[in-house]
Amino acid sequence: MTETTFVEAIAKTLATAMRADERVIVLGEDVAEGGPYLATAGLAEEFGRERVRNTPISEGTVCGVAVGAAQSGFKPVVEIMFIDFITLALDQLVNQAAKAHFMSGGQLNVPLVLRTQGGSGQRNGAQHSQSLEAWLTHVPGLKVVMPSNAADAAGLLQTAIADPNPVVFVENKSLYFRRETVPNPPPPVPIGQAHTLRPGNDITIIALSRLVGDALEAADKLAKEGVEAEVIDPRTLVPLDLETLAQSVKRTGRAVIAHEAVNAGGFGAELAAQLQAAAFDYLEAPIQRVGAPYTPVPVSPPLEDAYRPGAREIEASARIALEWGEYDAEPWEHGAIATPQTTR
């Protein structure tokens, strides 16, 4: 075991992959300088600027270059600095990367990893704080992974680089600099395998990315009252390990799904739909969802803090599920931000 951070784990895993295989290249804005979060720190020094390529601010073309290189036999890892900018790369990601293998009748493979990071919490405002992963899960042909800790980040990145398909690797900026203990070397993590972090028989909390830590915190609090919550991190959204999630929900009969993205159209909606189909007869309460309200991310500190879902909201939702039927619960609203009536 060794002590590290999420971003250090990313940089180390990239370096290991580049040492092992000359076809692994890294490209993106400022990557040769280490990037604003140092996720590619040291790579240009070790591997040179031919394999670690700084690019202009041209997300669409840079993503397309990675797709072209991937279908020509390389294994590019392209960085989109903020997931908010993935809007500019969506043509290449959605129309080219996701469909090249399919449309070519299997002739082309696109072993591409697109690393990006999202999430609020740094007062960056509405264009540098979003959680847009649900869009990507809607596109057959892409894989979408979302690690919640340094060990999984290292393990999933190894697997993503080895995967013959385009993998979108969604990090969360709030996770980057926490000290964590990870195995040395970190073992690969299979794509499509959920991780149960805490066993429990009373309720299942399914949390993504940053919300995994919050889910554990909420579970600790509930445990003090004798409620044992099972906390599961799906780790990969596509493909999804529905079996692990459904088995847990069948056992507990209650579920909370938590993510940082806006609830409406978020991946939690898909999870809830799949879980109710798989475990309907076992449910004791409606599946609860924790997510952001239907607004852009505000920048003012108290507003952003109120916007961000966390342990408090998970705990409150868990109580609704646990107490369901005991009394007529008022619909619960988290945070201080009211959802505008005109839109939802």
Add this chain to the structure above:
Amino acid sequence: MDRDVAQALLRTMWRIRLFEERVAQLKRSLQVHGLIHLSIGGEGVAAGVCGQLRDDDAVYSGHRAHGHAIAKGAPINGVMAELMGRADGICKGLGGSMHLVDAEHGFMGATGVVGGNLPLALGTALTQRLNKTDNVTVVFFGDGAVQAGHFNESINLAALWKLPVIFVCENNGFAEFTSRAEHSTVERVSDVVAPYGFERETVDGSDVPAVHDAFAKYLDKARAGNGPYLLECLTFRRRGHYEGDPEKYRDPEAEREWLRRDPLARLTERAVEQDWIGSGATEAIEREAREEIEEAVRFARDSPFPDPQTTAALVYAQ
């Protein structure tokens, strides 16, 4: 021009011309599916460029891709079967007219999103550079793609990284239904790239020897590790944007202009005049091409429609 080269060009152009004419018929009888964009009038560019490439050079194309695929060596039977949605299509019936791929012959793919192929070509050119080969990448696009954001991003990056890529613009004067004058104040695409400082030229795309020679010059330099280059070929789009296009924008004079600009008629006339080919031999080339196309139609009709299992099986590579 070398006799063998001239004859090879005529052969390729006839194959494309007759393929496209046959596809137009098959589209009307609903044997060929989806949006179909024919390249009649542009055969000289496809033949003049692709005829000089090797299988390990890469070509990317756009929505008007049949000619480029055929000229690059894609089997005509497989292309026809693909357009007819059959299991023996080069993409197993999953790609279709706008998404042809024949990796074996370096036809790395057509894309249906205008301008979307340009970044992909840069990616392949980057691998050629990193692999230290003398391979090149060619990307075909129309004048309509020049106004897309990817074009500007791609010419900048190609120039910055000095990639062995040759941009071949088929400027037929129309972006879909609308003339170039209504899309841009810049008439010549070669002028658009001028500030990036790479070599560029505009040629008459109906003058096949001119296309051939201009491309040969850039190809030699790109093989030596230089680039990028841009070759703009002024072509005449004989058919509508797609089959079924009502062509209300079409100038009635266009028919007469076609007689002047048909690249196949012009090359045939010149080849006979220059004694690159005997006059009887041109008919033999046409006849052989016609037989080949009819055989392709038979092949495609005999091929079954794909098993529905194919769809789900090819979403992800294993």
